[in-house]
Amino acid sequence: MNITIRQRENNKWQAIVSYKDKKGKWKxxxxxxxxxxxxxxxxxxxxxxxxxxxxxxxVLGNEYTLEEIFELYLARMEKTNKRDSTSTIDTYRGCMNLFSDFLSRDINSIKSAELYNLIEDKRKLTGNSYNLNITVLSIMFNFAIKKVRACENNPCNLLYYDKTKKDNRIKFITEDLYQKILGEAKTPKMKLLIQLLYETGMRISEALGLCIQSVKNKAIVVERQLLRDKKTSTNVLKTDNSYRVVPISENLYRQLKSATFDIHGRIFYDVAQQNLYYHLKKYNTSPHCFRHTRATILVGSGIDLTVVAQVIGDKIETILENYVEVNEDNIDKKFDMIRALI
Structure with missing residues (x-):
C-alpha cells in the first residue's frame, strides 16, 4: 500500500492511496x-x-456496485425459491427504485448519512414511510456482507423505521357495510367479485385468476393467481398452504357457474383491479380487508383453527396474529356468553 501526496496547479493538495486488489491489479x-x-x-x-x-x-479488492449486489441477490432468489420469486422480485425492484442514484456506486462508498438524508427528504415530500424500501436495502447490504464479502458494515443499521403512520383501513367489514359496498358497485361482475372476496377471504390475485374449471361441487379449488402484470395467470401460488378448497354458498356457486369467462376460462377477465381498489377506497377499506373479515367470522363462529387456516390458506399463527379483528356484529352476544360463565 503506497501513499502519494502532491500539489496541483491550483496550489491545492491531493492525497492518493494505492493498493492491490485480489487479482493483483493496482487500485x-x-x-x-x-x-x-x-x-x-x-x-x-x-x-x-x-x-x-x-x-x-x-473485503478489500472484492468490489461491487450496489446494482451488481442487487442482481446477484435476485438471481440467487430466483434459483432457490422459484415458487414466489416472480412477485417478490417485482416488489424488490420497485423498492430499489428509490435508491436509483446509488446503484452505480461502489457499495463500500455508500454512507448512512446519504441514505438518511434521502429517506428524510422523501418522507417530507410524500408523507410515505418507506419502511419497506429500507428493509429491502438492508437485506442487500447483509447479503453483500455475509455471502459476497463485498463490504463490512450495513449503513441501514443507522436508519430508523417510521412507525407514526397507522393503518386506518376498516379491516372488519360489517354486514351493513358489506351490503352498502355491494349495492353501490357499478357492474354485475364487480358485485360478483366483491361477493367472492367476502364469502371466501381469497387473496385478490387468487380471485382475479379464478377460472370456471376451478368452481365445482359448491366449492372453489384455489390453484391459480393473476400475476402483477394483471394479464397473465399462473398455477404458482404464494405458499404451499395457498393451494386449497374453499366452500361457497349455493347462491355464489350458481352465479359463478353462469358468469361469462374468457378463452382461458378466467371469470374476472373484464374487471379492472384498479377500479375495485377505487370503489373500496370510498369506504376506507381494501380487497385484503375482506380476508381479515372472513378469518374473523370463521374464528368467531367457533370453527376449528386448523380448518380456518385451511380455508384461508395460511398458517394458524398468521391467522391469529394478522387477520383476526374485533367483530362488532356479534360482540354483545359474546359478552353475554362471558357473563354467563362468571
Missing amino acids: QKSKGGFDKRKDANQWAKEMSFELQKLEKSG
Whole structure:
C-alpha cells in the first residue's frame, strides 16, 4: 500500500492511496482540494487504516456496485425459491427504485448519512414511510456482507423505521357495510367479485385468476393467481398452504357457474383491479380487508383453527396474529356468553 501526496496547479493538495486488489491489479483512493499538506497526509493515513481493516476482513479488492449486489441477490432468489420469486422480485425492484442514484456506486462508498438524508427528504415530500424500501436495502447490504464479502458494515443499521403512520383501513367489514359496498358497485361482475372476496377471504390475485374449471361441487379449488402484470395467470401460488378448497354458498356457486369467462376460462377477465381498489377506497377499506373479515367470522363462529387456516390458506399463527379483528356484529352476544360463565 503506497501513499502519494502532491500539489496541483491550483496550489491545492491531493492525497492518493494505492493498493492491490485480489487479482493483483493496482487500485487507488484519492481526494483533493486540501489547503494544507498535513490535511492531505492525515486523510491518507486514515484511508490507509480503513483499507488495512478491509484487507484483514477479506473485503478489500472484492468490489461491487450496489446494482451488481442487487442482481446477484435476485438471481440467487430466483434459483432457490422459484415458487414466489416472480412477485417478490417485482416488489424488490420497485423498492430499489428509490435508491436509483446509488446503484452505480461502489457499495463500500455508500454512507448512512446519504441514505438518511434521502429517506428524510422523501418522507417530507410524500408523507410515505418507506419502511419497506429500507428493509429491502438492508437485506442487500447483509447479503453483500455475509455471502459476497463485498463490504463490512450495513449503513441501514443507522436508519430508523417510521412507525407514526397507522393503518386506518376498516379491516372488519360489517354486514351493513358489506351490503352498502355491494349495492353501490357499478357492474354485475364487480358485485360478483366483491361477493367472492367476502364469502371466501381469497387473496385478490387468487380471485382475479379464478377460472370456471376451478368452481365445482359448491366449492372453489384455489390453484391459480393473476400475476402483477394483471394479464397473465399462473398455477404458482404464494405458499404451499395457498393451494386449497374453499366452500361457497349455493347462491355464489350458481352465479359463478353462469358468469361469462374468457378463452382461458378466467371469470374476472373484464374487471379492472384498479377500479375495485377505487370503489373500496370510498369506504376506507381494501380487497385484503375482506380476508381479515372472513378469518374473523370463521374464528368467531367457533370453527376449528386448523380448518380456518385451511380455508384461508395460511398458517394458524398468521391467522391469529394478522387477520383476526374485533367483530362488532356479534360482540354483545359474546359478552353475554362471558357473563354467563362468571
